[in-house]
Structure formats: C-alpha cells, structure tokens
Amino acid sequence: MSFGGPQWPQEPQRQGQQGQQGYGEQGREAYGQQPGGHGQQGQQGQGQGYGQGAGGYGYPGPQGGGAPAPFPGAPAPGPFPGPQGGGPQGGGPTPDWSALADASASRARRKRLLTIGGGVLAALVVGAVVATAVVATGKEDDTAKNGGGTPTAPASPTGSPTPEPTFSSVAPPPPPNPKDYISDPKKDRAPLTAEGLFPGRKLTMDGRPYTKGATSATANCAAVTQGGLGAVLKKNGCQKVLRATYVRDGVAVTVGVAVFPSEAAALKAKNQATGGIAPLTGAGVGDFCRATVCLRRSNAIGRYAYFTQAGFTNGKKVTTADRGVFRSSDDLGTFAFNQIYARGKSQASAAAGAPRQ
Secondary structure (H helix, E strand, C coil): CCCCHHHCCCCHHHHHHHHHCCCHHHHHHHHHCCCCCHHHHHHHCHHHCCCCCCCCCCCCCCCCCCCCCCCCCCCCCCCCCCCCCCCCCCCCCCCCHHHHHHHHHHHHHHHHHHHHHHHHHHHHHHHHHHHHHHHHHHHHHHHHHCCCCCCCCCCCCCCCCCCCCCCCCCCCCCCCCHHHHCCCCCCCCCCCCHHHHCCCCEEEECCEEEEEEEEEEECCHHHHEECCHHHHHHHCCCCEEEEEEEEECCEEEEEEEEECCCHHHHHHHHHHCCCEECCCCECCECCCCCCCCCEEEEEEECCEEEEEEEEECCCCCCCCCCHHHHHHHHHHHHHHHHHHHHHHHHHHHHHHHCCCC
C-alpha cells in the first residue's frame, strides 16, 4: 500500500487520529510492521530501510544506498545521514512525515474544493444562459404566432378617444298575449276542427279517466241546442259550434264550444244563456238527458263561449247530492278552457318567432 501523493488520506475525517497514531493502519503497514522499518533504522542499518523493504513508499529505492525519491510536495532532501552523521549510514534528523502528509492532504482538499466549486459555478452559468435562451426563444415564438406583437388601435383622426358603444334605451316589446289571439278573429287564423279541439280517444283530469264518444262541428248553431240557447247564440252572431261527449262511471257529459266574431259577443251569449247544449250520442254512448233533469253550465274566454250538459246514462235525475256529476261537469269545462287557451298560446308563440316586417 502506498500513500499515492495527494490522494492520501482517503478518509479526511480521520486525519487527527493518523497524526496522533503514526498514520493509522497505513502507517503501521508501511513502517511499523516490516522488519527494519522506519522505527528500527538506527539498529538495523540501511539493508531494510525506506525503499527496499516490503511495505515502503511503493517504489524501490536505489540499490546502492541512495536516498528514496522525495515525497510528493516535500522539498528535495540531500543524502540521508547515517547513524554517525555525514554518510548513507548516518542517523541525522528524521523528516516530519506527519506534517508533510497533513500538508499534502490539505492541498488535496483545497484542490478538490476548488474543483467542485468551479464545477458548480460553471453549471450555474450554463443553466442561466440556457434559461435565458429558452425564454427569449419562447417570446420570439409567441410574437411570431400572434402576428408580431401587441396590436395598437389606430389613432382617431382628430386625436379624440374612440367612442363607447351605445345601446338603445327603448325596451323591447313584450311577448304576445295568447288571449289577444283568441279574442281577435284577424289574429285567430289557425284551423279549427272538432278533432283538433278534442283530440285522442281518452282524457284524464286529476287522475280521473274519461272515454271520448262522438264529436261534431256545425255552422248551424241553433240546431245543436235545447231550450232558448239557440236563439241566444243566433242573436250574438254564433259562427260555429263544436261538440264532444265523454263518459265515466255511468255519467255522460257533452261539451260544446261556440265561436263568435268578438270577445264581447261571446261574453253576452254566456250571460244570456238559457236552456243548454244538446247531448251528443253515438260511438258507444246512448241517449242521456232526455226528458229528465241534467246539470247545465256555461262560461266564456276570448271570442269563445263553452257549455256543458251532464247526466246519468241510465236516465236518472241529477240532484245536488250527486257530486260525481258535478265533478265530471267541472272536469270537462276545465278541459274546454285549457284547449281554447292553448290555441291562443300556440299562435302567439308562432308570431313571436316570426321575423318582423
């Protein structure tokens, strides 16, 4: 094992022990454990001195008794004095090998620290240069993609600021009112049929199902009435009557919708109503409300007046205690109202979506 110059010691933290114990394990192997080593020089002579015995510095000394090669970093010595002084066999003052080893280790540490510090500084400088180049390249790419920089608004010819956009202070018109379309014959232009007004084969109101019977439509308004209702309709300008019959739990109800030229005419017909709408039979529904007492009602919305006549299918008279008849009459009257209003709503929606003239 040799010292290896600046590479010794290999564990810097053990230098204190090496200085106190004669170089630690390496010192013992190189000097103290070999016959005729450094510690026995005065008695054994040159034959087993510094460079010739096993475990010396790592290279042989001169065979003729010359001095070993100088320790790296130490001043070149002259001829080693012998035990008596002046010659190769002399025993002059021994060099301070511990001090020389410490000095060499110190220089190695400084060199190593300088090398590490220089490498770190160089890495930081290179990193900063690369980062600057990347940022600069990114800015150039962004500028190229965006058309070369932030555009500026052209200056006003007069040097005044660009005017802000203005908005109209006039509120938009409200959406059309469905009632307007079922009150004015000029707007109420959608097709009107019995099947369109009373669609399907069944009707359910609040969970109560009804089966639809026959339907009809006629311009002879008085022909489909009972009592004095025909005269009232004719006097107020009735244009058409549409009817349908519904049956549930032995109760039949005929609902009739009369069309007038104006809302005022329909309202008059409703207020002047007497008698009732004639029951509509057929399509599985037999005669009812013939020569017996039935429940008759009337109402109006827009230019439409609607009437109901409800009674038992077996001809039984209706009394105030027959709540089922009253309930069925209410259901069919509500259904007629909803259908007329839906007609106005549909036409109003279509008008709202149409382009303005």
